[in-house]
Amino acid sequence: xxxxxxxxxxxxxxxxxxxxxxxxxxxxxxxxxxxxxxxxxxxxxxxxxxxxxxxxxxxxxxxxxxxxxxxxxxxxxxxxxxxxxxxxxxxxxxxxxxxxxxxxxxxxxxxxxxxxxxxxxxxxxxxxxxxxxxxxxxxxxxxxxxxxxxxxxxxxxxxxxxxxxxxxxxxxxxxxxxxxxxxxxxxxxxxxxxxxxxxxxxxxxxxxxxxxxxxxxxxxxxxxxxxxxxxxxxxxxxxxxxxxxxxxxxxxxxxxxxxxxxxxxxxxxxxxxxxxxxxxxxxxxxxxxxxxxxxxxxxxxxxxxxxxxxxxxxxxxxxxxxxxxxxxxxxxxxxxxxxxxxxxxxxxxxxxxxxxxxxxxxxxxxxxxxxxxxxxxxxxxxxxxxxxxxxxxxxxxxxxxxxxxxxxxxxxxxxxxxxxxxxxxxxxxxxxxxxxxxxxxxxxxxxxxxxxxxxxxxxxxxxxxxxxxxxxxxxxxxxxxxxxxxxxxxxxxxxxxxxxxx
Numbered sequence: 001x002x003x004x005x006x007x008x009x010x011x012x013x014x015x016x017x018x019x020x021x022x023x024x025x026x027x028x029x030x031x032x033x034x035x036x037x038x039x040x041x042x043x044x045x046x047x048x049x050x051x052x053x054x055x056x057x058x059x060x061x062x063x064x065x066x067x068x069x070x071x072x073x074x075x076x077x078x079x080x081x082x083x084x085x086x087x088x089x090x091x092x093x094x095x096x097x098x099x100x101x102x103x104x105x106x107x108x109x110x111x112x113x114x115x116x117x118x119x120x121x122x123x124x125x126x127x128x129x130x131x132x133x134x135x136x137x138x139x140x141x142x143x144x145x146x147x148x149x150x151x152x153x154x155x156x157x158x159x160x161x162x163x164x165x166x167x168x169x170x171x172x173x174x175x176x177x178x179x180x181x182x183x184x185x186x187x188x189x190x191x192x193x194x195x196x197x198x199x200x201x202x203x204x205x206x207x208x209x210x211x212x213x214x215x216x217x218x219x220x221x222x223x224x225x226x227x228x229x230x231x232x233x234x235x236x237x238x239x240x241x242x243x244x245x246x247x248x249x250x251x252x253x254x255x256x257x258x259x260x261x262x263x264x265x266x267x268x269x270x271x272x273x274x275x276x277x278x279x280x281x282x283x284x285x286x287x288x289x290x291x292x293x294x295x296x297x298x299x300x301x302x303x304x305x306x307x308x309x310x311x312x313x314x315x316x317x318x319x320x321x322x323x324x325x326x327x328x329x330x331x332x333x334x335x336x337x338x339x340x341x342x343x344x345x346x347x348x349x350x351x352x353x354x355x356x357x358x359x360x361x362x363x364x365x366x367x368x369x370x371x372x373x374x375x376x377x378x379x380x381x382x383x384x385x386x387x388x389x390x391x392x393x394x395x396x397x398x399x400x401x402x403x404x405x406x407x408x409x410x411x412x413x414x415x416x417x418x419x420x421x422x423x424x425x426x427x428x429x430x431x432x433x434x435x436x437x438x439x440x441x442x443x444x445x446x447x448x449x450x451x452x453x454x455x456x457x458x459x460x461x462x463x464x465x466x467x468x469x470x471x472x473x474x475x476x477x478x479x480x481x482x483x484x485x486x487x488x489x490x491x492x493x494x495x496x497x498x499x500x501x502x
Contacts (some may be wrong), residue, residue, distance in 0.1 A: 003090035003097055006104040006133060007083035008124050009073050012284075012324075012331040013246055015123040017104070017131060019069040020080075022087035027063035033084070035068030038076045044109075048085045051113040055160055057094065064088065074329070076283050079118040082107035082136065085159055095166040104128040105136035113159045119252035121145040122245055122259075125153060136162060142175030144249065147242075147259045149177070178259065186231040189406060190398040192224050194389050199225070201382050201496060203406050206232040207413040208430040208475030210468075211317065211339040211379060213302070215369075216386025222342035225386075226298045229340060230265050231403040233296075234411045240294045247286050247293055247333065264295035266337075270304035278312045284324045284331040289316050292337035302341040303371040310376055313339070317379050320432075336432075341380070343369070381431070381468045382496040413478040430475045434467065442470040447487040455494050469493045 003022045008015035018035075031045040045066075049059060066084055068075050083105045090100040106124050108116040117140035128135040129150035137145055142155025153175040156162040164170035189199055198214065202225060205212045214222045236244065245260045254260070268277055268288045279287030289297055299305060316322045320336040346365040348358045358364060377383075414429065420441060421427040433441060444452065456466050470485070472493035477485045 001091045001093065003087050003100060005083050005087050005090070005100045006131065007080060007106055008104065008120070008127050009075055010077070010120055010123065010250060010283075011073075011329060012333055013123060013243075013250070015120065015127040016073065017127060018073070018075065018083075019067075020083045020087045021067040021069065022084070022091040023065045023067075024060060024091045025063050025065070029059075029061045029063065031059065031064045031066075033066040033068070035066075035071045036074050037068060037080070038074065040078045041068075041075050041080045044078070044081045044084050047081055047109050047111060048088065050111045051085070051109050051159060052088075054112050057089075057092075059088075060092070064091075077118065077120075078108035078116075079106040079120065079124075081109040082115060082138075082159070082162075085109060086136070086162075089163065095163055099134075099166050102133055103136055104131060104133040107136070107138045107141070109159060115139065115156055115158055115162075117141050120250050122147065122242075122249035122254070125151055126246075128153075137175075143178030144254055144259065146175040146177040147245070178255075186403070187224075187228050188231070189228045189403040190400055192221050192228065193394050193396060193398075195221055195225065195386065196400060198384055198386055199400060199406075201384050202229055202232060203410060203479065204472060204475055204496075205229070205338060205340070205382055206406075206410045207479055208381075208417070208471065209336075209338050210381035210431055210472055210475065212341070212382045212384070213377070213380040214340070214342045214384045214386050215345055216342075216384075217388050218344060220386040220388050222386050223300060226296075226300075226340045226342060227265075228403060229296055229298075229338075230263055232407050232410050233263050234407070234414050236260060236263055236294060243334065244294045247290050251286050251291060253291065264292050265298065266292040266296070267298045267300065270299075270301045272305070272309065274306075274309050274312055277309050278316070278322055279324050279331075279333055284326055284329070286333045287322070289313070289322060289335040289337060290333040293334050295337060296340060297337045298340045298342075300342045302343040303368055307371065307373075310372065314376055314379065320426075339380075343372075345369070378462055378464050379468075381472050384496065409479055413475065416478045430471045430478070433471060433474075438467060438470060438474075442474040442485050444470075444473070444485040444490060445487060448473070448485055448490040451487055452490050452494070455498070459498055461497070465497065469497055472496065 001024050005020050007018050007020055009018050033042055086100050086105055089095045090097045106118055108118050110116055115138035117138045121137055121141035121144045125135050125145035125148040129148055135145055135151050135153045137155050139155045139157040142153055145153045154172045155175040165172040216222055241260055248254045266288045275281050277288045279290055316335045321332055321334050324331045346368045417429050473485045473489040476489040476492055
């Protein structure tokens, strides 16, 4: 008897269909799995045999062969347990062959027959919808998979419950999408005393998704400022939410039954490895830059990160995607994020205070900031010196606009950009613009062009620096409601570029 069903193998964000075939034939009793299975997939036979035995189902004294097709695609992960078990049950005629054949399933099995949640339910559900198949998954994965909406999802607590559903003894209800809580307000920008210039830079960064670098002494408020940036960004669109949630689903970081309703904010520690930041590992999973897709990547103590980690950021910042190369595959993940980096001016952090700086000043500052290469620093659109806050300022009442008020201005600027680039694929904000389109949308008045050319010549800005000044100026003009980029917008953009301490 030959039975078949479908599951998926994950290659980046793509959930590639895998045909699971089970043949029960005469021969020496055995249970073999072929088709490039990894260790976790090969061990499925022991979990399945024990789980079925707990249900009083014994495998026949025949040869059971499982083929995972296409055979040249590596199969990794315990989510192959459930489809293999269903194929075996169908081959033994314990569940209907046709229902199993028209289904796609994922799930890990425990020895008592329970189904354990696995990562990747959301992309698996999208593949099931594309194949017009029913999705079977563990109960804990149902609310996540049901968000796709285009495929019927049945989430079972155990293989026994799924068998009862397939035979009609006890049908399962369709899984419902998980509840999305109302986003909380988060910390407010008014909590930060002083630092008005830094608050303005946050607004510009949020409006155009411009990368931001802050340098200042300990306790100046760099981390506080970064923590308030998510509250300035507009909510995720439906497509952004789905795409970002798929990445987090593959990483297994989605809340149970949830889907991302706010932009991600990733804060890797400075001891993180290249694989943790960029992605990789045995299964070539997504790294922090991909988990921050459509959100913020905050890297505190920026010079403390290993040099190899910092240099790997250069290409993803430019292209918005990262490719993880392996001998047998190349896995791509999107990573359009807003990079916010913070650093002390030197190792002791007191370089700007002559009374507290160490004896090695100012050489210690040059050595410390020298860990950041010129090409990487050139990719930051906004650079800020964050001065220490005076004690007298801490006693003052909150001043300035609230995060909600700034967010409204950011949303208005984002709407202008969305309308401007409506017919452009892969361009949603000013940070994405390049080439002739940039020169067209960032057309300046004669005075603005004059000051930009003089600054480029005097401070020897690179071509990248020149274009990034134009992008920032275009965003400032959008916040100002100006169709033309004027001299004042160019001057403010240049002020964030020509910072000695950064």
